Amino acid sequence: MTAVVFERYGSPDVLSLQTVPRPFPSNGEVRVKVHASTVNRTDTATLRAHPFFARAMTGLMRPKMRILGMDFAGEIDLLGEGVGAFEVGDRVFGISPDSFGAHAEYLCMPSDGAIAHISERLPYHQAVVGEGAWYANGTTQILSEGKRCLIYGASGAIGTAAVQLAKARGAHVTAVVGTRHIDLPGPLGADRVVNYETEDFTNLGETFDLVFDAVGKTSFFECRHLLTEDGIFSATDLGPGWSNIILSAFYGATGSGRVRIPFPEDAPGFIRHLAGLISKGKYHGVFDRRVAFDDITEAFRYVETGQKTGIVVIDIC
Template structure:
């Protein structure tokens, strides 16, 4: 099968799309024919082994796992002997364990992993939004977001940000989105009640107060956003921040029991993907697709994602044609 392979850590130049042996499912695994996947920030970090401390897990000098790819959508090709949840032909989507394997024509996944049947009436390339939605949901759950709450989402045009706006609206909160000028309409369209252009005004000086502030793109800080927080307000960021300050602040908040800064640990499971499936089906959540690349051009997708300027997600069309189809093997 064709796959994007990284034999060493480094830039997108270290990726090669070539033939590798087809993985065979273990007894508890399903083999999925991938129609669509994405290149996201998880992939770009894994390609470069960033941050450095991931290397004891991912391989000290060279990557142990050589095919990246977290989000996937496709059809079940074959199943292991003990598999009961899925049968060949099922249309499925979700996240690969550890973020490995989806940048290939076939991937094997444990049947009890973060996988669900596709939402009705959606194409494969429309549902590979799980990475951003997973992170966004993790923060909103950690906040305990509910009707009556107010939240400011900074960087609402990225993968996490576009999902966070939609999910925060689903949870019933009043949402203020902070984006650059080109994304003002997009943020409003996704449901934001108020939209601030960070290139035209200093959003930290608006005078408004929020229950929660989420830095969805890792480009502001707790100290900058502190004037926006109510006395009981909580801040979270999707990145470590300068000198890993967001981890330090979260630890300090935990020790002092102020709860002012939180830094949750991501864990994906089947319930999460089934929840996302239901939201997609109910038109509460949709992918914002910036660009689409073929598998052969995946290095260019990495280069684009590394600019940190993408809008929503960048899709890899692994099986051009079918990934855009609604009609492959209804499950």
Template sequence: MRAAVHDRYGPPEVVSVRDVAEPEPRESEVLVRVVASTVNRTDTAYRAGRPWFARPLYGGWRRPRATVLGCEFAGVVEAVGEAVGDRAPGDRVYGYVEGRFGAHAELLVVPAGGWIDPVPDGLDLTDAAVLTEGPHYAWAFCERLHVGTGQAVLVHGATGAIGSAAVQLAAARGAVVTAVCDAEHADLVRRLGAHRVIARDRTDFTQDPERFDVVLDAVGKSSFAACRRLLRPAGAYASSELGRGGVNVLLAAAPGVRVRFPAPLPEGPTRRGIHDLITSGRLVPVVDRHYPLEEIVAAHHYVESGRKVGSVVVDVG
């Protein structure tokens, strides 16, 4: 089968598309023929080995353990192990395999008990492929910061995969959402549920006169120090990134500091919540570009440019 492989850390050019052995499912695994995956910030960070001090935790100190990346997938079940009773060949499925990876390949093995769910009726496989990585981080934001009805929520980076999901999830919970993005994308974020838009390329959002219960930095390009003045007395700040030197984690651990570091929650409740929102139409895909598997290096470059809106899809099958 064809797969995008990297044997060492480095720039996008360390990835190449090669023929590799086809995986075979064990008794409690599902073999999926991948139709679509994504290249996201997680993939680019693992490929580059960033941050360097975290390499032993996720990949290997000198070289990556997971040589085929891709954590979001959608496709069709090809075969199932003997102990799998709730999936069958031909089922349309989507899911998430961060840590294991492997979705940048024509075939992917997924644990039957892992994140693998049926694609809701009427949803295209390509659209289903983009509805796990960003939403599951956004779900953690909303849960950890107790986003709810009537709260004033500001989302910085509202057009990224995490940010666009955060706008939708916060709106679905009844929050009043202010989105920060480039002016050209204002109509998009309003359609996603934003009540108000601050044009990042025209004004400094940190000087906004309004105050918020929650400030979510969904791109990791701001800081608690810059956003502190935006918070109401009981308000809290969270970022999708560790921050320089891991500052966001350190601040979150310090008593009395209004910073939260929303690590992703256990899969079960998150999966069910996201799936229900997709099925009800309250969480919709935002897709920027498509790249064929053979052009995955270009996809990595584009994601790292910081210009993407929503998700970048890799058409595998």
């Protein structure tokens, strides 16, 4: 099969299209013929081993996995022994957060992993919505009916997901975006949209139960007066001078959890939850562009600019 392989950490130049053996499903696994994947910020960060301590998980000197790609959508083409939940030909989507591997024509997944059915009506290229949503859910899962949240950077993969997941939990959502995205968060469910280029989002005259920096461009110190007494500042990034790491350790130790960098958990449970939201029409991906498999290196370069809107799709088959 054709796959995009990387043997060492580095820029997108280290990626190459190669012919590699098709994976064979072990007991309890399914093999997916991958129709679509994405290039996302997890892929680009893993490619460059950024931050450097991520190497503890992905391989100290060289990457343990040779094929990136966390999101996939496709059809089951082979079953391992003992698989009951899927049949050959089933249409599925999901994420492979531990072993990646979706930048390839075939991918094996545990049948009890982060994989779920999609309907006939959903095209594969619109089903690769897992990565940003999973990270967003790590934060939005603390919300409940009537809570008020501010989502800073509501135009990226995580931000567009966070608006919808917060809304699905019944929260009141204020979304902060730049001018070119001003019409994006409203249809996703945002109650209020603030333009960070023309308005001071730190001076809105209200406080929030949650301020979520979904693009790593603000800080706890800039936002703390936006928080209610028990309010939480959550971020996807380390923060200036690693401040989010330091503060999350400090507030974790005090027991308040006021600053958090949540690591998302329970990918299988979340993907099944997301499949339910999608089938009820309560969640849909926001897509920037579709890129041919052969041009995946260009997709990596584009995603690294930090300027994409939502998700960059790779058409694999």
